[in-house]
Amino acid sequence: MAQSSPQLQTRPAAFPSGQAKPSHDAVNLRTITFQTKSGAVHTLKAPRGANVYNSAERSGVHLPAVCKQGSCSSCVCKLLEGTVTYSTQPECLTPKLKGEGFVAICVASVNSDATFLTHQGATLRAERAEDMDRMKHRHG
């Protein structure tokens, strides 16, 4: 009688039924939420470090953008929650405006889950105009 040799058996990892084992990629995904002025909300997943504008486009969320270099302010959103880093410092944002939460999403990447209020270009331009007026009045 031939003896069978022991065989290595593999089993799926024990996870609650219906749940896939979280992959390394899934752990690095961030949730990006876009709220529009009209109240519509779009949520998508993107890898940590992904460009915000490109992630939106890939997910079918079409936002305004002209220069895609941080210069024109057409893509500017307001960051309501989360953090971003810049691949290049946006020329359209002063430190004050960045501090107020304005983000040029064409040159911004997500580090964390983040929520943006979209279509803030006009608001930004109005704030910049007010800042210029204040400076003119201060300096005569």
Ligand code: FES
């Ligand atoms: S598209 Fe011009 S600043 Fe982003």
